[in-house]
Amino acid sequence: MKTRPFICFAFILVLTWGCKKENRIRHELSGTWEIEKSEIITYSNGEIVSTIVTEDLGTLELTDEKGTSPEYNNCYLGFAQGYQPLGFNQLNNTQTFQTGYCHWYGDLRARDRVTFWAQGGFALADQIFVIYTRVKNANGPGRKEQWMYLQLDPSGEIATKEVLHMKLVDGNGSLD
Amino acid sequence: MDKVNGRKDNLKTMVKVICSIMLVSLLLAGSSGLRAQEVHVWASTGLSTAHNRSFASFAKNFNRYASAEIDKPLGGFGIGTAYNVGASFDFHSDWFGVKLGFFASNLGANAKVGYQTSESRVFELHRHLAGFDLSYGLEFDRSAFYLGMGVQLGNTIIDSYFIYPDGTASHGRERPFNGIYQGLNMGRFFTATYEQKLTDRFSLFAKLSYSGDFGKKAHLSDRNTSRGWTDGWVGSTMLPIKPADYIALLDKPFIPPYDGPWVMNKFSSLSLHIGIDFKLINDPDQK
DSSP, rough: OOHHHHHHHHHHHHTTTTTTTTHHHHHHHHHEEEEEEEEEEEETTTEEEEEEEEEEEEEEEEEETTTTTTTGGEEEEOOOOOOOOOOGGGGGGSGGGTTEEEEEOOSSOOOEEEEEOOOOOOOOOOEEEEEEEEEEESTTTTTTTEEEEEEETTTSSSSEEEEEEEEEEEEOOOOO | OOOHHHHHHHHHHHHHHHHHHHHHHHHHHHHTOBBSSEEEEEEEEEEEEOOOOHHHHHHHHHHHHHHTTTTOOOOOOOOEEEEEEEEEEEEOOOSEEEEEEEEEEEEEEEEEEEEESOOEEEEEEEEEEEEEEEEEEESSSSSSEEEEEEEEEEEEEEEEEETTTTEEEOSTTTTTTTTEEEEEEEEEEEEEEEEEEEESSSSEEEEEEEEEEEOOOOOOOOTTTTTTOOOBBBBBBBBBOOOOSSSSBOOOOOSSSOOOOOOSSSEEEEEEEEEEEEEEEOOOOGG
């Protein structure tokens, strides 16, 4: 039994193993996400004070453009009239947000976060980041996730928790 | 200083020897003249330590600065679990055997700090490794004992997240130290394996191994937090004093000056595995 094919196979396996995971994660996340529901949970002294639920809040379109550095893929904002997720308020005064988009990226080798960012601050010299924790992961069109964003009070306790119930309605986010 | 240089030279020599043996073995095995007598596949699971000296230093300082709030101090990664799969090409004589193998493994371990407020922070370690090894051993009637060494490469992730009293686990940017810190690494390992035949094709084995990463500059980084700390945190209960002033950072700063120290991507592990081996392709002479 010749060993050469097995050795080659082993080399290829090792070389490809662990690579391109970022691409897989980005591909999983890219596409048009429908914001089915938003839960805004308000806390006081660690206790829930109120929960406000609103539905049908528009879309987020996360693109995956070939030839673009992963951090610079665009997120097009299709929020329903008068609505904006809590976390995105931080991006209000950034450059591209006013024209309806920001940038986005996933994790390099984990599936725990989705990050949105844009240039802002004085002379647009700062990068403003918003990180949502992916509570539930999805693997394709029609799958659902929950993206969570927290605001703390000065003592470090949760003041507000926003949970976005997301549904991937069009998983073809690649712009080839 | 001479002692340090001597250690460096020894390490370099050792690496060269290991790499040379691996390379020669691969070239020999890959040449058309050599034929493997058997091909085996195997899977194993076991316990493994994951010691990182710089993380231990980070933990010590972390505990110091938050001592008034901590209920259970941050320790090391302790003992984690590992899963491995692999294949090997076995060459035998009557009593002597050589195994040339390749494998992939996953190691998971946690370090945790508990606060008096029922909050906690978890540092979740994941190591995904793959590599080659070469083992030489003595074979008996129904058992065998091998000693081996090899090289491995892969990536390390330390996923640091905060758990609030209501169970909410957040990876967000609202707290310092939250982040997914990752880096690539390469290392060498040494193994001692005892095999016991169950049937003609199946064997059970127990493997003790020690591994250590190469290099002194490998660090971990998170693309989100590497752009600096949020100034608003400094002075709050979450971060009383600027961290660079008196504690080690979790990752190398993105922007100079690179004031250290920070946690290095350099681990050493002692692990014990138990697994099952299946002879996929038999020795042609035994047909």
